[in-house]
Amino acid sequence: MRFAIYSDVHSNLEALETVLADISRKKVDANICLGDIVGYGPDPNECVDRVLRDVQICIAGNHDHAALKRISLHNFNAYAKAAIEWTQGVLSKDSQERLGALGLTAEKEEALLVHATPRDPEKWSYILTMEHAAACFQDFTQRFCFVGHTHSPSIVTEEDGTQIRLQDTDEYQLTKNQRCLVNVGSVGQPRDRDSRTCYAIYDSAKRSVSLHRLPYDIQATQKKMKAQKQPEFNIRRLVDGR
Numbered sequence: 001m002r003f004a005i006y007s008d009v010h011s012n013l014e015a016l017e018t019v020l021a022d023i024s025r026k027k028v029d030a031n032i033c034l035g036d037i038v039g040y041g042p043d044p045n046e047c048v049d050r051v052l053r054d055v056q057i058c059i060a061g062n063h064d065h066a067a068l069k070r071i072s073l074h075n076f077n078a079y080a081k082a083a084i085e086w087t088q089g090v091l092s093k094d095s096q097e098r099l100g101a102l103g104l105t106a107e108k109e110e111a112l113l114v115h116a117t118p119r120d121p122e123k124w125s126y127i128l129t130m131e132h133a134a135a136c137f138q139d140f141t142q143r144f145c146f147v148g149h150t151h152s153p154s155i156v157t158e159e160d161g162t163q164i165r166l167q168d169t170d171e172y173q174l175t176k177n178q179r180c181l182v183n184v185g186s187v188g189q190p191r192d193r194d195s196r197t198c199y200a201i202y203d204s205a206k207r208s209v210s211l212h213r214l215p216y217d218i219q220a221t222q223k224k225m226k227a228q229k230q231p232e233f234n235i236r237r238l239v240d241g242r
């Protein structure tokens with residue numbers, strides 16, 4: 001089966017619609033979302049509704065839990081905190097209930113799906129180094145683990161239980177003795193200095209994964225955020241991709 005896997009929409013409807021239109025052209029069997037549907041952007045309720053309309057599996061991210069007041073905001077920087085407090089004020093009862101029903105991990109066709117890390121997903125740690133990525137292979141038994149959270153796409157492989165490699169490519173097929181940790185990047189707020197929206201396609205029969213980048217109407221999103229008086233930093237970073 002072929003799955004489109006995306007994460008970190010962050011209430012950015014223009015980026016989400018761009019990704020979903022591209023996914024529909026790719027003819028996948030099902031869509032999977034790895035969380036952080038809300039936070040930062042201007043359209044939280046619309047994004048909850050749009051994601052959950054045709055997603056087969058959706059798990060929760062830290063911003064979803066923060067919007068539901070399930071976790072404290074003391075680990076959030078001032079801009080993220082301001083955006084979450086605004087989101088809490090506009091999130092409908094229906095969106096709250098739907099976000100509240102999402103779990104923290106799921107499994108599908110040889111793949112573990114989680115927002116942050118395979119170990120202790122509720123701690124919301126960030127995989128930012130190759131050492132941490134290498135350690136993560138001890139924490140899942142499946143062939144693939146798909147994560148989001150850092151907003152930086154990457155494909156890391158493990159071979160024969162030891163050799164860890166960052167694959168410098170946007171398309172990769174596993175060989176017999178390999179396993180794979182894939183960061184699918186972010187739909188609504190990329191942070192790898194590339195402002196284009198990002199998602200992944202996982203082919204479970206071929207044991208392959210590909211990363212897809214697309215430009216979207218950033219100015220339309222920024223215009224809404226300006227009208228809502230969102231923090232300038234959150235508006236600006238969409239163009240910078242950071």
Ligand code: ZN
Nearest residue numbers: 008036063149
């Ligand atoms: Zn996020």
